[in-house]
Amino acid sequence: MKLFQTNYGYFGDNGKEYVITRPDTPKPWVNVICNGDYGLIISQTGGGYSWRTHAKFNRLTRWEQDLVKDEWGKYLYLRDNDTGDYWSLTWKPVCRPPERYECRHGLGYTTISSLNAGIESTVTFFVPLDEPLEVWY
Template sequence: MPWINYLGNEDFFSLISNTGGGYSFYKDAKLRRITRYRYNNVPADNGSRCYYLSLMDSDSADAKPVETWSPTFLPCKTPLDSCKCRQGIGYTVFEASKRGIESKLTAFVPLHTNAEINRLDVTNTTNEPAVIDVTGSVEWCLWNAVDDSSNFQRNLSTGEVEIERETDATLLYHKTEFKERRNHYAFYGVNTPVVGFDTSRDEFLGQFNGWDTPQVIAEGKAHDSVAHG
């Protein structure tokens, strides 16, 4: 069974497993669920924070991945040369290596801050240069966790995102909440320039693909999709 750690402060909480699964919420786990989690899903423990490390065949705009893996066991499930998870009080650290590329992912929730912070360090330990494409993703829950899982067809018409692209950072806002009753939002941000994004799950994954084999990752290029409605 997944080994769960609890990250949190006064108002913001995350559950994170040794495989990288789990979810986040703000104040209320049912009514203000931030990321989606399917409790009885097959395969088990998918969801929440996903990262993809792709070794590219070149640094050109049309470069393709030679191989893709995750700094955690999920979602890729690619056999790693080494993998270690360390759960501490209020933080979790994943260390992995593949093809001489070492990664260290640290997840924690700072005090007095309504956010989960993920720090990903990637190190090339070989004697040859390597081009690594890094992609991070989350799947939003439509706030009410029960309604999100039981009345999804109606919820499909309430989805709303906003993209804020700056020269040094990109923010993706998740604003869904039945329009007139909304008084909160969630965001996903990266503190470094990005080459692309996707906010449509169908566009990112592609038809019949799971989180272990997204179409965008296989292509090596984001589609800049904007989900609405």
């Protein structure tokens, strides 16, 4: 069951995830993931930044707060060696329209899945409860 469905997404069955079904939301829709010591902000397009101990004064990656552009982030790319075609696992920075796209912002994690050129990819971002680091898998 999709709860409070809009043109861009809905809350999942249990209400603990917001599922974004297209990357081109009117503004960045972000998830703040932090264990009290280390944190990251990640948008539905893969934009965001990481910090340790203080989100404003101790940023580990570059970032400029822009509520419209969402241009700062850390990105992973895929390339089809047969065709030379490439895209990003998250929508940014390549911004290639995917065949299918889904971002799940949950409590303590974000998972982005997409289908491009017949190749499906999924990446999950989270911060362990007791370690000062982020995991992408």
